[in-house]
Amino acid sequence: MLRRIHAELLRSAVGSEFSPRALDEIIAASVKQDAFWTGQIGHDEYHFDNNAFDKSRAFIEDQRALIAPALENGDVETAWRAFGKLTHTAQDFYSHSNYVDLWLSFQSDGLKPAPSEIDPLDDVLVSSPTLRSGKIYYPLEALAFVPVLKKLVIPLLPRDSHAWMNLDSAGRGPLFEYAFSAAIKRTCYEFDVTTRNFSPGLLALFRDLSSDHAA
Numbered sequence: 001m002l003r004r005i006h007a008e009l010l011r012s013a014v015g016s017e018f019s020p021r022a023l024d025e026i027i028a029a030s031v032k033q034d035a036f037w038t039g040q041i042g043h044d045e046y047h048f049d050n051n052a053f054d055k056s057r058a059f060i061e062d063q064r065a066l067i068a069p070a071l072e073n074g075d076v077e078t079a080w081r082a083f084g085k086l087t088h089t090a091q092d093f094y095s096h097s098n099y100v101d102l103w104l105s106f107q108s109d110g111l112k113p114a115p116s117e118i119d120p121l122d123d124v125l126v127s128s129p130t131l132r133s134g135k136i137y138y139p140l141e142a143l144a145f146v147p148v149l150k151k152l153v154i155p156l157l158p159r160d161s162h163a164w165m166n167l168d169s170a171g172r173g174p175l176f177e178y179a180f181s182a183a184i185k186r187t188c189y190e191f192d193v194t195t196r197n198f199s200p201g202l203l204a205l206f207r208d209l210s211s212d213h214a215a
Protein backbone atom coordinates (compact mmCIF):
# COMPACT_ATOMS: atom_id res chain seq x y z
CA MET A 1 0.00 0.00 0.00
CA LEU A 2 1.05 3.60 -0.40
CA ARG A 3 2.56 5.21 2.68
CA ARG A 4 -0.42 7.47 3.27
CA ILE A 5 -2.70 4.41 3.13
CA HIS A 6 -0.65 2.64 5.81
CA ALA A 7 -1.01 5.74 7.99
CA GLU A 8 -4.74 5.92 7.32
CA LEU A 9 -5.19 2.23 8.12
CA LEU A 10 -3.42 2.59 11.46
CA ARG A 11 -5.41 5.69 12.41
CA SER A 12 -8.70 4.04 11.50
CA ALA A 13 -8.01 0.64 13.03
CA VAL A 14 -6.10 1.39 16.23
CA GLY A 15 -6.01 5.17 16.49
CA SER A 16 -8.22 5.15 19.56
CA GLU A 17 -6.08 2.49 21.28
CA PHE A 18 -2.94 4.66 21.53
CA SER A 19 -1.90 8.10 22.67
CA PRO A 20 -1.11 10.52 19.80
CA ARG A 21 2.60 10.18 20.66
CA ALA A 22 2.51 6.38 20.43
CA LEU A 23 0.44 6.45 17.25
CA ASP A 24 2.92 8.84 15.60
CA GLU A 25 5.81 6.47 16.39
CA ILE A 26 3.87 3.46 15.10
CA ILE A 27 2.98 5.26 11.87
CA ALA A 28 6.54 6.49 11.37
CA ALA A 29 7.90 2.94 11.68
CA SER A 30 5.27 1.60 9.30
CA VAL A 31 5.95 4.26 6.67
CA LYS A 32 9.73 3.85 6.97
CA GLN A 33 9.37 0.22 5.95
CA ASP A 34 8.65 1.42 2.40
CA ALA A 35 11.96 3.29 2.05
CA PHE A 36 13.50 2.10 -1.23
CA TRP A 37 17.05 1.18 -0.20
CA THR A 38 16.47 0.05 3.38
CA GLY A 39 12.94 -1.27 3.16
CA GLN A 40 12.38 -2.56 -0.36
CA ILE A 41 15.61 -3.99 -1.77
CA GLY A 42 16.15 -7.49 -0.39
CA HIS A 43 13.17 -7.32 1.94
CA ASP A 44 10.34 -9.27 0.36
CA GLU A 45 9.34 -10.33 3.87
CA TYR A 46 8.45 -6.73 4.81
CA HIS A 47 5.75 -6.59 2.14
CA PHE A 48 4.59 -10.13 1.29
CA ASP A 49 6.31 -9.66 -2.10
CA ASN A 50 7.64 -12.43 -4.37
CA ASN A 51 5.47 -15.12 -2.73
CA ALA A 52 7.47 -14.76 0.50
CA PHE A 53 4.48 -15.92 2.55
CA ASP A 54 6.35 -17.95 5.18
CA LYS A 55 9.09 -15.35 5.60
CA SER A 56 6.55 -12.54 5.92
CA ARG A 57 4.54 -14.43 8.54
CA ALA A 58 7.79 -15.15 10.42
CA PHE A 59 8.71 -11.45 10.24
CA ILE A 60 5.37 -10.52 11.82
CA GLU A 61 5.92 -12.98 14.67
CA ASP A 62 9.56 -11.89 15.15
CA GLN A 63 8.44 -8.29 15.53
CA ARG A 64 5.62 -9.27 17.86
CA ALA A 65 8.07 -11.19 20.06
CA LEU A 66 10.04 -7.97 20.64
CA ILE A 67 7.11 -6.05 22.08
CA ALA A 68 6.50 -7.48 25.58
CA PRO A 69 10.22 -7.69 26.51
CA ALA A 70 10.75 -4.10 25.30
CA LEU A 71 7.84 -2.86 27.37
CA GLU A 72 9.10 -4.77 30.41
CA ASN A 73 12.38 -2.88 29.98
CA GLY A 74 10.53 0.42 29.72
CA ASP A 75 11.57 0.75 26.07
CA VAL A 76 8.22 1.84 24.63
CA GLU A 77 9.75 3.15 21.39
CA THR A 78 11.04 -0.30 20.41
CA ALA A 79 7.61 -1.78 21.17
CA TRP A 80 5.80 0.82 19.05
CA ARG A 81 8.27 0.46 16.18
CA ALA A 82 7.81 -3.31 16.16
CA PHE A 83 4.03 -2.91 16.09
CA GLY A 84 4.28 -0.42 13.21
CA LYS A 85 6.48 -2.82 11.26
CA LEU A 86 4.39 -5.91 11.81
CA THR A 87 1.12 -4.19 10.93
CA HIS A 88 2.70 -2.78 7.73
CA THR A 89 3.51 -6.32 6.62
CA ALA A 90 0.09 -7.66 7.65
CA GLN A 91 -1.62 -4.86 5.68
CA ASP A 92 0.49 -5.47 2.56
CA PHE A 93 -0.77 -9.07 2.45
CA TYR A 94 -4.07 -7.77 1.04
CA SER A 95 -2.60 -5.32 -1.46
CA HIS A 96 0.23 -7.52 -2.75
CA SER A 97 -1.42 -10.94 -2.98
CA ASN A 98 -4.44 -12.33 -4.83
CA TYR A 99 -6.25 -12.90 -1.51
CA VAL A 100 -9.07 -10.47 -2.39
CA ASP A 101 -9.53 -12.12 -5.78
CA LEU A 102 -9.65 -15.57 -4.19
CA TRP A 103 -12.10 -14.45 -1.52
CA LEU A 104 -14.46 -12.99 -4.13
CA SER A 105 -14.19 -16.07 -6.34
CA PHE A 106 -15.21 -18.28 -3.40
CA GLN A 107 -18.50 -16.44 -2.85
CA SER A 108 -21.50 -18.56 -3.75
CA ASP A 109 -23.42 -17.95 -6.97
CA GLY A 110 -21.11 -15.18 -8.05
CA LEU A 111 -22.39 -12.87 -5.32
CA LYS A 112 -20.25 -9.83 -4.67
CA PRO A 113 -20.56 -8.90 -0.99
CA ALA A 114 -19.69 -5.41 0.21
CA PRO A 115 -16.01 -4.76 1.00
CA SER A 116 -16.90 -4.51 4.70
CA GLU A 117 -17.88 -8.18 4.66
CA ILE A 118 -14.47 -9.54 3.73
CA ASP A 119 -12.99 -12.12 6.10
CA PRO A 120 -9.31 -11.17 6.39
CA LEU A 121 -8.19 -14.59 7.61
CA ASP A 122 -10.15 -17.28 5.81
CA ASP A 123 -8.23 -20.46 6.73
CA VAL A 124 -8.86 -22.15 3.39
CA LEU A 125 -7.65 -19.18 1.37
CA VAL A 126 -4.66 -18.35 3.55
CA SER A 127 -3.32 -21.88 3.02
CA SER A 128 -4.54 -22.23 -0.57
CA PRO A 129 -1.99 -23.45 -3.15
CA THR A 130 -3.43 -20.80 -5.48
CA LEU A 131 -2.44 -17.95 -3.16
CA ARG A 132 0.16 -15.79 -4.93
CA SER A 133 1.82 -12.45 -4.41
CA GLY A 134 3.29 -10.08 -6.97
CA LYS A 135 6.84 -10.67 -8.14
CA ILE A 136 9.27 -7.79 -8.22
CA TYR A 137 11.06 -7.57 -11.56
CA TYR A 138 13.92 -5.14 -11.02
CA PRO A 139 14.96 -2.82 -12.54
CA LEU A 140 11.74 -2.33 -14.53
CA GLU A 141 9.55 -2.61 -11.44
CA ALA A 142 11.36 0.32 -9.83
CA LEU A 143 10.74 2.45 -12.93
CA ALA A 144 7.04 1.65 -12.68
CA PHE A 145 6.97 3.82 -9.55
CA VAL A 146 8.10 6.88 -11.54
CA PRO A 147 4.85 8.61 -12.59
CA VAL A 148 6.03 9.73 -16.05
CA LEU A 149 7.46 6.28 -16.90
CA LYS A 150 4.66 4.19 -15.43
CA LYS A 151 2.53 3.94 -18.58
CA LEU A 152 5.52 2.88 -20.68
CA VAL A 153 6.96 0.38 -18.24
CA ILE A 154 3.94 -1.51 -16.90
CA PRO A 155 2.99 -3.11 -20.26
CA LEU A 156 6.50 -4.57 -20.41
CA LEU A 157 6.13 -6.37 -17.08
CA PRO A 158 4.63 -9.88 -16.71
CA ARG A 159 1.11 -10.25 -15.34
CA ASP A 160 2.39 -11.89 -12.16
CA SER A 161 4.44 -8.77 -11.32
CA HIS A 162 3.76 -6.47 -8.40
CA ALA A 163 3.04 -3.71 -10.93
CA TRP A 164 0.09 -5.64 -12.37
CA MET A 165 -1.16 -7.35 -9.22
CA ASN A 166 -1.00 -4.65 -6.55
CA LEU A 167 -3.98 -3.06 -4.84
CA ASP A 168 -1.86 -0.31 -3.32
CA SER A 169 -4.28 2.58 -3.77
CA ALA A 170 -7.81 3.45 -4.90
CA GLY A 171 -6.42 4.11 -8.38
CA ARG A 172 -6.05 0.34 -8.80
CA GLY A 173 -9.80 -0.09 -9.13
CA PRO A 174 -12.75 -1.43 -7.12
CA LEU A 175 -10.87 -4.33 -5.50
CA PHE A 176 -8.83 -1.81 -3.51
CA GLU A 177 -11.80 -1.25 -1.18
CA TYR A 178 -11.74 -4.96 -0.29
CA ALA A 179 -8.00 -4.86 0.39
CA PHE A 180 -8.46 -1.75 2.52
CA SER A 181 -11.31 -3.24 4.53
CA ALA A 182 -9.42 -6.51 5.08
CA ALA A 183 -6.33 -4.56 6.16
CA ILE A 184 -8.32 -2.56 8.74
CA LYS A 185 -9.76 -5.75 10.21
CA ARG A 186 -6.36 -7.43 10.17
CA THR A 187 -4.75 -4.48 11.96
CA CYS A 188 -7.36 -4.72 14.76
CA TYR A 189 -6.71 -8.47 14.89
CA GLU A 190 -2.95 -7.93 15.18
CA PHE A 191 -3.51 -5.50 18.07
CA ASP A 192 -5.68 -8.08 19.85
CA VAL A 193 -3.20 -10.92 19.32
CA THR A 194 -0.28 -8.76 20.41
CA THR A 195 -1.90 -7.55 23.63
CA ARG A 196 -4.08 -10.48 24.68
CA ASN A 197 -1.65 -11.78 27.30
CA PHE A 198 -0.55 -8.36 28.56
CA SER A 199 -1.09 -7.43 32.19
CA PRO A 200 -3.15 -4.25 32.68
CA GLY A 201 0.07 -2.38 33.48
CA LEU A 202 1.85 -3.56 30.34
CA LEU A 203 -1.17 -2.73 28.21
CA ALA A 204 -1.36 0.79 29.67
CA LEU A 205 2.35 1.26 28.92
CA PHE A 206 1.93 0.04 25.33
CA ARG A 207 -1.09 2.28 24.75
CA ASP A 208 0.76 5.13 26.47
CA LEU A 209 -2.24 5.82 28.64
CA SER A 210 -0.12 6.92 31.57
CA SER A 211 1.52 9.71 29.57
CA ASP A 212 0.35 13.31 29.60
CA HIS A 213 -0.47 12.85 25.94
CA ALA A 214 -2.92 10.01 26.57
CA ALA A 215 -6.09 10.24 24.54
Ligand SMILES: [Zn+2]
Pocket residue numbers: 001033034046047088092
Ligand atom coordinates in the same frame (compact mmCIF):
# COMPACT_ATOMS: atom_id res chain seq x y z
ZN1 LIG B 1 5.01 -2.34 2.03
